[in-house]
Amino acid sequence: MSAPLAIQIDKLRFAYDAGKPVLAIENWQVKTQERVFLYGPSGCGKSTLLSLMSGLLVPNEGSITIDETLISSLKPSERDSYRAQHIGVVLQQFNLVPYLSVIDNIKLACYFSKNMDDNSVGIEEHASELLLKLQLPLDLLHQRADALSVGQQQRIAIARALINTPRLMIVDEPTSALDEDATSAFMDVLLETVHSCKASLIFVSHDKRLSTYFDRVQSLPDLNEAAK
Numbered sequence: 001m002s003a004p005l006a007i008q009i010d011k012l013r014f015a016y017d018a019g020k021p022v023l024a025i026e027n028w029q030v031k032t033q034e035r036v037f038l039y040g041p042s043g044c045g046k047s048t049l050l051s052l053m054s055g056l057l058v059p060n061e062g063s064i065t066i067d068e069t070l071i072s073s074l075k076p077s078e079r080d081s082y083r084a085q086h087i088g089v090v091l092q093q094f095n096l097v098p099y100l101s102v103i104d105n106i107k108l109a110c111y112f113s114k115n116m117d118d119n120s121v122g123i124e125e126h127a128s129e130l131l132l133k134l135q136l137p138l139d140l141l142h143q144r145a146d147a148l149s150v151g152q153q154q155r156i157a158i159a160r161a162l163i164n165t166p167r168l169m170i171v172d173e174p175t176s177a178l179d180e181d182a183t184s185a186f187m188d189v190l191l192e193t194v195h196s197c198k199a200s201l202i203f204v205s206h207d208k209r210l211s212t213y214f215d216r217v218q219s220l221p222d223l224n225e226a227a228k
């Protein structure tokens with residue numbers, strides 16, 4: 001029996017405005033635990049594809065299956081709940097709530113995923129483990145999110161995305177605010193953490209030097225018939 005796929009895309013078509021196709025992808029697959037670097041010039045549709053894969057947008061035609069769930073056919077509330085439970089999304093702006101503490105930001109992700117079996121103490125223990133893996137001091141848990149450095153906020157956004165042990169991590173341009181040393185430290189920690197959580201990873205960046213960290217490097221324009 002072949003291994004299950006993390007992502008399966010078939011005959012996908014998407015446009016924000018009729019007559020102006022942004023994405024046309026015949027067939028694309030990502031294997032379970034595969035780590036994929038996705039790149040392409042500004043405006044080629046990378047963020048749009050990530051939004052489709054995480055169920056924030058739905059295709060005009062075709063299908064997207066995440067780990068055997070046909071996410072593109074779910075109702076909006078089911079898509080939101082699927083994303084909260086199974087997909088870790090880290091966007092360029094991190095989306096931490098600035099006036100909440102780090103632990104309360106992380107607890108929010110548990111609340112949205114309805115992971116009620118995880119009690120408050122359990123969540124705090126799990127969050128502490130993630131912070132240690134991400135090489136962050138534990139006293140950050142009780143600091144306000146807006147008191148952290150950009151690099152620390154980035155790692156907290158990763159911890160929040162990992163708290164529900166997602167099958168799939170979707171990460172959009174996370175290193176744009178980091179210098180070279182901080183970028184390579186961040187990449188090491190991200191890849192190691194994703195590996196130890198047995199998640200698959202889709203990582204978007206303009207910085208092709210980062211592609212060496214990944215199992216597969218995919219140019220979106222090569223995949224996207226709408227770009228040809």
Ligand SMILES: Nc1ncnc2c1ncn2[C@@H]1O[C@H](COP(=O)(O)OP(=O)(O)OP(=O)(O)O)[C@@H](O)[C@H]1O
Pocket residue numbers: 016017022040041042043044045046047048049
């Ligand atoms: N909400 C929207 N409404 C209409 N058009 C949009 C919207 N978001 C993006 N677009 C258009 O869709 C195309 C793809 O945009 P997208 O943001 O996916 O590209 P990108 O490759 O992620 O770009 P960047 O690298 O600059 O973030 C662009 O032409 C953009 O102008």
